Amino acid sequence: MHDVLALCAEASTTLSPWLSVWEAAEHSVADQHLATAAAHWEYDLLGDELPWRAMKNADALVSELGSWLVRYAPPRLLAQDASDSLLHRIRLIGLTGPARWTDPHWPNHRY
Incomplete structure (x- = not known):
């Protein structure tokens, strides 16, 4: 699903x-795909990078995807029994600057 989202975003230059379609899909399968996507995206988003190669608007897409994930994903991930570490990394995406890097749950990635 996350690969399809990247394809659609690149084709339309918007996320x-x-x-919105994914958010409206209130189904366990959509939530399973969200858990997979979040685990795939978190490393790049923590480094303020888009998890795919963007032709245009990469900075805007990073911001939009990160904000959406922080706002939308946690309750759906909880329903999928996501790990605490994934939930903390999603929360960290919503933090900026030293608040992110000095958080006790920072995964110590090197970018």
């Missing part, structure tokens, strides 16, 4: 309508 908003695709994220």
Whole structure:
């Protein structure tokens, strides 16, 4: 699913309508795909990078995807029994600057 989202975002140069569709899909399969995507995306988003190669608007897409994930994903991930470490990394995406890097749950990634 996350690969399809990247394809749609690149083709349309926007994420908003695709994220809205995913958000509206209240089904366990959509939540399973969200858990897979979040685990795939978190490393790049913690480094303020887009988890795919963008042709245009990469900074705006990073910001939008990160904000959406922080706002939307936690309750759905909890329903999928996501690990505490994944939930902390999603929370960290919403922090900026020293608040992110000095948080006790920072995974010590090197970018």
